[in-house]
Amino acid sequence: MKITFIANKAVSSGCAVIAVKKSLKTGGGASDYVAAMGRNFKKVAKAAGFNGEKGKSFSVYAPEGVGVSRLLVCGIGDGKEFDAEMFGAKAAKAVMMDETTVTLHLGGMEVSPDAAARAAVGMRLAAYRFDQYRTKLPASKKPVLKTIKIACDEPAKARASYTKYHGPVCDGTVLARDLVNEPPNVIYPKAYAARIKKLEKLGLKVQILGEKRMKTLGMNTLLCVGQGSARESQMVIMTWSGGKKGDKPACIVGKGVTFDTGGISLKPGANMWDMKGDMGGSAAVVGAMAGLAARNAKANVVGIVGLVENMPDGNAVLPGDIITSMSGQTVEVQNTDAEGRLVLADCLHYASTKIKPKAMINLATLTGAILVALGTERAGVFSNNDKLAGQIAAASETTSEKTWRLPIGPEYDRLLDSPNADMKNIGGRLAGSITAAQFLQRFVGKGIPWAHIDVAGTAMKPSNRHDPRETTFGTGFGARLLNRWIADNFEG
DSSP states (O other), X not given: OEEEEEESSOOSSSEEEEEEBGGGBOOTHHHHHHHHHTHHHHHHHHHTTOSSOTTOEEEEEOOTTOSSSEEEEEEOTTOTTOOHHHHHHHHHHHHTTTOSEEEEEOTTSOOOHHHHHHHHHHHHHXXXXXXXXXXXXXXXXXXXXXXXXXXXXXXXXXXHHIIIIIHHHHHHHHHHHHHHHSOTTTSOHHHHHHHHHGGGGGTOEEEEEOHHHHHXXXXXXXXXXXXXXXXXXXXXXXXXXXXXXXXXXXXEEEEEEEEEOOTTSOOOSTTGGGGGGTTHHHHHHHHHHHHHHHTTOSSEEEEEEEEEEEOOSTTSOOXXXXXXXXXXXXXXXXXXXXXXXXXXXXXXXXIIIIIOOSEEEEEEOOOXXXXXXXTTTOEEEEESOHHHHHHHHHHHHHHTOOEEEOOOOXXXXXXXXXXXXXXXXXXXXXXXXXXXXXXXXXXXXXXXXEEEEEOTTTXXXXXXXXXXXXXXXXXXXXXHHHHHHHHHHHOO
């Protein structure tokens, strides 16, 4: 898809999207179209029952004297709290099946260059599809949108904002979506690791650890999850060294269970296909690292993903098994479907001891309990550090990848007590997301600011998608959030 930023004037081809305030007030290039239509504009608006109210729109084939073939007129009310990204997304959704070229007019609306760049991101995300395996998809079901033009007051600055930040970060989100949407016979641990390895072309350093190396390191909680699978588990370390030499890196860690049957604690068969998305946390980390490299971020960042397939067979880990983690702590596995925390336990300890980061965030589709608490609208944040939690909240507001902080504390630790080992891997029905976070915290190095983000409700959405930017099962949630967190707190 071609993205360009142009001066705020009426154009002579394709479809034009214009914003109209209450009482049919317009600005910039939009006024040129309205003037060209003369009295016809108000007549058509009245016939459509349109007076510029926020959220309402109408489409009209342009009459003689107007260069474009079609106008999409969108109401924005009084213009307060105008969201350029959402405006772009809704516009793309409305026209992408019919128009190859669309010009979005934002001039005269006090839209910043950064917001204009984000309008292009909204259009790209709304136009995203994952249909390469549909060999009989009719042409009428395929988007035809190829060119997006953003007409704004400061096109050079908007172009720079898009090229240097928003475009590469959006590329990372698209990559994360692709990874989550791929079927499990395409994305399994070794294939996933090989795909990550290709990101070295962006300047990332990629190291892949196989089972032999992980056994030497004592990463038994990660390895036990995959021991029932015919496919070898992997851990991938991605390093971006864009900051000052010698500066401690930030670290982002992702759960990458490429398919989760639940293991011996087998999940119900209904909708089990969703579990191809149980690597959504790792996809966000991979997408974030790709975005960091593509935009040449001035920070040192290490991304770590643990990649496993959780399958039941004669060699699978059993409920009741006691596993010794890389940290030396022992875990009684009471439920093999609480496997993501076992994968992350060793990844977090590895990061704490080998990377020694200045701050660390992990993302994981970890618990169904987080959907009960927050639904599919927000990801749950758990942190040992108020400052870090505040940074995540700020990044969340900027990116629209919404989060909500929930508590952790020693009062929840007793729910993980085991008479047979240092801890068990489940805490029972109560406070399920919190006890999962409590478990992870035990593997974080002392003094390291850390946060766990549970994206089980936001990284994959089989239904209930009302946001026009979310068009498929895989949302790519987290890739933009992580880039914003790093840009705001680790780049000068």
